[in-house]
Amino acid sequence: MDEFEYAHKHWKDVVWMSQNTNTIPTDPAVIDAIISAAKERVYNLYPYRKGSFGLPEAILKDLGLHDLDIHITNGGIEALYILNRALLAEGDEVIATDPSFMPIHHQITLSKAKPVEIGIYGNPYKMTEEQVNEAVTDKTKMILLIDPLNPLGTDYRRNEVKAICEIARDNNLWVVDDITYRDFSEDHTLTTDFYPEKSLIAYSFSKNCGMAGLRIGALLAPPRVMKEVIKFDTNVLSVNVLAQRAALTALQTKENWLGDMLRICRNNQEKIESAVDKIEGAFLPVYPSFTNMFVIDVSELGIDPDKFEEKMLYDHGVFVRSGNYVSKRYGSKFVRVSFTVPEDQCDRFVEALGPTIESLS
Numbered sequence: 001m002d003e004f005e006y007a008h009k010h011w012k013d014v015v016w017m018s019q020n021t022n023t024i025p026t027d028p029a030v031i032d033a034i035i036s037a038a039k040e041r042v043y044n045l046y047p048y049r050k051g052s053f054g055l056p057e058a059i060l061k062d063l064g065l066h067d068l069d070i071h072i073t074n075g076g077i078e079a080l081y082i083l084n085r086a087l088l089a090e091g092d093e094v095i096a097t098d099p100s101f102m103p104i105h106h107q108i109t110l111s112k113a114k115p116v117e118i119g120i121y122g123n124p125y126k127m128t129e130e131q132v133n134e135a136v137t138d139k140t141k142m143i144l145l146i147d148p149l150n151p152l153g154t155d156y157r158r159n160e161v162k163a164i165c166e167i168a169r170d171n172n173l174w175v176v177d178d179i180t181y182r183d184f185s186e187d188h189t190l191t192t193d194f195y196p197e198k199s200l201i202a203y204s205f206s207k208n209c210g211m212a213g214l215r216i217g218a219l220l221a222p223p224r225v226m227k228e229v230i231k232f233d234t235n236v237l238s239v240n241v242l243a244q245r246a247a248l249t250a251l252q253t254k255e256n257w258l259g260d261m262l263r264i265c266r267n268n269q270e271k272i273e274s275a276v277d278k279i280e281g282a283f284l285p286v287y288p289s290f291t292n293m294f295v296i297d298v299s300e301l302g303i304d305p306d307k308f309e310e311k312m313l314y315d316h317g318v319f320v321r322s323g324n325y326v327s328k329r330y331g332s333k334f335v336r337v338s339f340t341v342p343e344d345q346c347d348r349f350v351e352a353l354g355p356t357i358e359s360l361s
């Protein structure tokens with residue numbers, strides 16, 4: 001049986017640390033919003049295409065923005081799909097990284113463009129101004145800025161975001177600002193602060209709000225750009241209306257739950273760090289992480305991360321992800337672990353770590 005099939009079949013018993021999802025409860029009002037929308041049978045109708053009343057405004061408020069158009073999507077991934085299909089053509093190049101969230105690179109390739117992957121598995125574990133400058137050619141169309149970064153946990157400082165935006169402006173490039181993990185960063189900077197005219201934002205409710213299964217996100221773009229890219233929307237009948245109600249409630253109650261959630265997330269990563277610290281040969285390239293995940297390097301131990309993933313799941317019911325999912329060049333060196341899970345579930349990972357490494361070394 002495939003691992004995802006196994007994990008989904010046993011999902012109630014499995015500790016889900018494989019996809020950077022979030023199983024820490026947020027506000028009970030979110031569940032109430034879904035139930036009451038269902039009871040009202042609001043789902044009998046197609047949703048209002050511009051988004052449930054109040055939702056676009058709540059997203060803008062969350063980001064402190066005013067001048068961008070918003071389109072509600074089936075997760076940030078659909079926002080990225082629309083952008084890539086609309087803005088890229090055959091032969092174009094997109095500056096990206098390795099490791100990265102590879103489904104976006106797949107979308108770029110599908111658009112007949114080429115992701116130019118800067119290797120970032122080494123200090124400072126993110127793109128530098130010099131690397132981005134070197135990667136620009138006359139074919140470059142776009143910079144994909146995932147900030148904070150999946151899977152490494154690094155984020156970009158304000159001056160680094162500024163420098164990347166300046167390169168984009170000098171070369172007339174789009175900047176795709178993938179802010180899926182923004183709430184896990186202590187001091188996140190939007191690219192719109194420096195380059196509003198060609199910044200495009202992919203917004204997600206999956207990780208911070210713990211709504212991966214509801215499939216809701218948004219695309220934000222300057223109005224004249226939105227008019228063009230929206231032609232590539234695959235879903236003109238809009239997005240699940242129960243998800244929209246839940247998303248609005250999550251934003252309206254954010255100050256009730258975000259702090260507690262981040263505290264649990266931080267405690268969990270500390271626990272994992274001290275467990276990894278005790279294992280000679282294993283190390284965390286980036287710590288602390290400014291996302292809800294980091295990678296554990298197991299290359300010195302000669303451990304195959306695919307085997308690690310299997311053993312953790314089938315022997316311990318803990319689902320983590322092999323590095324091979326997020327990196328072509330470096331994936332055999334590490335496993336990725338996300339830690340937005342309740343603390344007792346994180347303890348299960350910590351207990352399973354030593355025995356798993358021992359049995360594979």
Ligand SMILES: Cc1ncc(COP(=O)(O)O)c(C=O)c1O
Nearest residue numbers: 075076077101150180204206217
């Ligand atoms: C960097 C990045 N962007 C986008 C997504 C997609 O998020 P969503 O669930 O909002 O489609 C993910 C999901 O893991 C991600 O890691």
